[in-house]
Amino acid sequence: xxxxxxxxxxxxxxxxxxxxxxxxxxxxxxxxxxxxxxxxxxxxxxxxxxxxxxxxxxxxxxxxxxxxxxxxxxxxxxxxxxxxxxxxxxxxxxxxxxxxxxxxxxxxxxxxxxxxxxxxxxxxxxxxxxxxxxxxxxxxxxxxxxxxxxxxxxxxxxxxxxxxxxxxxxxxxxxxxxxxxxxxxxxxxxxxxxxxxxxxxxxxxxxxxxxxxxxxxxxxxxxxxxxxxxxxxxxxxxxxxxxxxxxxxxxxxxxxxxxxxxxxxxxxxxxxxxxxxxxxxxxxxxxxxxxxxxxxxxxxxxxxxxxxxxxxxxxxxxxxxxxxxxxxxxxxxxxx
Amino acid sequence: xxxxxxxxxxxxxxxxxxxxxxxxxxxxxxxxxxxxxxxxxxxxxxxxxxxxxxxxxxxxxxxxxxxxxxxxxxxxxxxxxxxxxxxxxxxxxxxxxxxxxxxxxxxxxxxxxxxxxxxxxxxxxxxxxxxxxxxxxxxxxxxxxxxxxxxxxxxxxxxxxxxxxxxxxxxxxxxxxxxxxxxxxxxxxxxxxxxxxxxxxxxxxxxxxxxxxxxxxxxxxxxxxxxxxxxxxxxxxxxxxxxxxxxxxxxxxxxxxxxxxxxxxxxxxxxxxxxxxxxxxxxxxx
Numbered sequence: 001x002x003x004x005x006x007x008x009x010x011x012x013x014x015x016x017x018x019x020x021x022x023x024x025x026x027x028x029x030x031x032x033x034x035x036x037x038x039x040x041x042x043x044x045x046x047x048x049x050x051x052x053x054x055x056x057x058x059x060x061x062x063x064x065x066x067x068x069x070x071x072x073x074x075x076x077x078x079x080x081x082x083x084x085x086x087x088x089x090x091x092x093x094x095x096x097x098x099x100x101x102x103x104x105x106x107x108x109x110x111x112x113x114x115x116x117x118x119x120x121x122x123x124x125x126x127x128x129x130x131x132x133x134x135x136x137x138x139x140x141x142x143x144x145x146x147x148x149x150x151x152x153x154x155x156x157x158x159x160x161x162x163x164x165x166x167x168x169x170x171x172x173x174x175x176x177x178x179x180x181x182x183x184x185x186x187x188x189x190x191x192x193x194x195x196x197x198x199x200x201x202x203x204x205x206x207x208x209x210x211x212x213x214x215x216x217x218x219x220x221x222x223x224x225x226x227x228x229x230x231x232x233x234x235x236x237x238x239x240x241x242x243x244x245x246x247x248x249x250x251x252x253x254x255x256x257x258x259x260x261x262x263x264x265x266x267x268x269x270x271x272x273x274x275x276x277x278x279x280x281x282x283x284x285x286x287x288x289x290x291x292x293x294x295x296x297x298x299x300x301x302x303x304x305x306x307x308x309x310x311x312x313x314x315x316x317x318x319x320x321x322x323x324x325x326x327x328x329x330x331x332x333x334x335x336x
Numbered sequence: 337x338x339x340x341x342x343x344x345x346x347x348x349x350x351x352x353x354x355x356x357x358x359x360x361x362x363x364x365x366x367x368x369x370x371x372x373x374x375x376x377x378x379x380x381x382x383x384x385x386x387x388x389x390x391x392x393x394x395x396x397x398x399x400x401x402x403x404x405x406x407x408x409x410x411x412x413x414x415x416x417x418x419x420x421x422x423x424x425x426x427x428x429x430x431x432x433x434x435x436x437x438x439x440x441x442x443x444x445x446x447x448x449x450x451x452x453x454x455x456x457x458x459x460x461x462x463x464x465x466x467x468x469x470x471x472x473x474x475x476x477x478x479x480x481x482x483x484x485x486x487x488x489x490x491x492x493x494x495x496x497x498x499x500x501x502x503x504x505x506x507x508x509x510x511x512x513x514x515x516x517x518x519x520x521x522x523x524x525x526x527x528x529x530x531x532x533x534x535x536x537x538x539x540x541x542x543x544x545x546x547x548x549x550x551x552x553x554x555x556x557x558x559x560x561x562x563x564x565x566x567x568x569x570x571x572x573x574x575x576x577x578x579x580x581x582x583x584x585x586x587x588x589x590x591x592x593x594x595x596x597x598x599x600x601x602x603x604x605x606x607x608x609x610x611x612x613x614x615x616x617x618x619x620x621x622x
Contacts, residue, residue: 108608115372134598253440290444290445293444296438298437300419
């Protein structure tokens with residue numbers, strides 16, 4: 001049936017997905033002990049989603065996501081501290097910073113493909129760390145950038161909503177997340193998105209058909225960098241602080257691991273991945289400071305046994321349940 | 337002033353030889369196994385820590401230099417048998433992720449065993465002090481670094497070019513199937529090559545320990561440097577790793593005099609320039 005008329009099927013599926021996301025966004029602060037934790041999940045889900053655009057939809061494994069996350073955090077924080085800019089201008093600045101750096105890194109790294117591309121993103125990630133470390137007058141170096149404000153939403157001089165309250169800030173981040181999620185779905189459903197997937201499946205063929213694949217790859221990199229930059233800026237506002245660890249390689253790895261554990265190729269998977277890793281970290285980091293070791297084990301297990309990640313696992317479970325139900329119905333109809 | 341530059345260039349050669357050992361291990365593994373080892377920095381770290389333990393137990397750096405690479409190689413052998421052999425057939429992306437997992441496990445285990453604060457290793461007694469030639473002064477240990485890594489490099493070259501094992505490794509990187517059809521146990525060859533490549537990272541870790549000690553989070557930094565070397569010199573090439581390693585070492589060392597804070601930064605700058613000018617590395621072909 002879905003072959004005959006794929007579009008309506010896809011549409012109902014996409015609506016169901018949006019409902020799921022809405023349910024998660026509303027449920028998170030109700031179920032979790034603190035709104036701050038819920039906010040952290042959404043922020044990392046945003047970063048994982050941006051990573052997923054590269055990894056899941058274009059087939060680009062980037063160890064550079066921490067660069068854009070950290071750059072967004074520093075840029076927004078510096079704009080707010082030194083220029084007293086408001087919430088939206090700071091976020092815009094972060095998006096531009098993330099996107100611009102992604103343009104630079106992308107344009108250089110995409111000159112090579114395969115493992116060289118991956119190695120280059122990792123090397124640039126190390127470079128960004130040393131830049132942040134060296135510019136300690138601006139970034140605070142090892143001590144981090146302190147007293148980052150969390151501005152209110154205002155029009156002109158009128159304050160519409162203060163975000164000082166954790167729940168209010170969660171609401172703001174949730175709305176942003178929803179917008180970015182819808183935007184990302186649009187991008188994937190567009191011809192641009194189909195081209196990205198064509199590159200993922202077979203880059204040589206995509207370029208043989210006449211697509212300038214390098215161009216497309218850089219563009220998706222910029223998009224991913226901008227979204228990651230926004231996530232970084234929100235994280236700075238959440239913590240009121242930008243630690244140096246925001247831009248180090250471990251941040252890139254964390255974002256990557258969340259994306260993979262959640263499942264590549266599904267945007268909802270990124271939400272699942274970020275949620276489970278952030279919760280695991282929150283739960284374990286007090287009990288066992290070396291819990292990252294467990295993350296290494298999980299990563300290996302997921303790659304070997306569950307390459308579709310949590311989302312893939314859930315989807316196949318769902319298919320199985322539906323399959324057995326269907327066969328039960330068929331069996332009934334046939335009078336067996 | 338000129339002496340200072342000469343001093344830094346010599347220093348850079350020593351450092352560069354360590355980078356060469358790291359990168360050539362990575363490169364051998366990639367060449368034969370077509371396998372990307374993102375845990376290479378973690379094995380380096382392990383080499384440095386085992387050196388620390390061996391020196392504090394026995395007091396002998398020389399014993400550590402012998403034992404640490406062997407222990408690291410043995411561990412690599414076991415990991416290869418248990419895990420890595422299962423993922424050779426997977427795309428590089430999955431190999432990278434699995435070895436990233438291994439790197440995280442090794443790093444965190446090192447912190448559990450040796451604590452979160454770095455350990456320092458003393459320069460062996462024999463090599464303390466400095467060489468004085470006229471008004472030029474150079475530490476013996478740095479000189480030893482150049483000579484010893486050079487010997488290891490030479491031995492490796494002889495092993496790869498002049499022995500049966502080396503011939504098999506080189507043949508294997510051309511076509512593993514043919515080698516296997518000719519009656520060689522290819523899986524044993526794989527295990528040995530992986531252990532050898534990782535052991536080189538272990539040797540580099542031991543040699544590095546008296547310079548900067550064993551630091552728990554140095555793995556990613558070393559991995560980054562190894563990648564810079566490989567991007568500059570080309571993956572799978574012995575001479576590329578040598579020239580790339582020396583270049584990176586000298587650049588970093590010279591920059592320490594000119595702009596101390598930016599020394600680590602500059603090697604990545606150098607890489608960016610190479611990528612811009614020659615995207616396939618200095619020795620790479622398109």
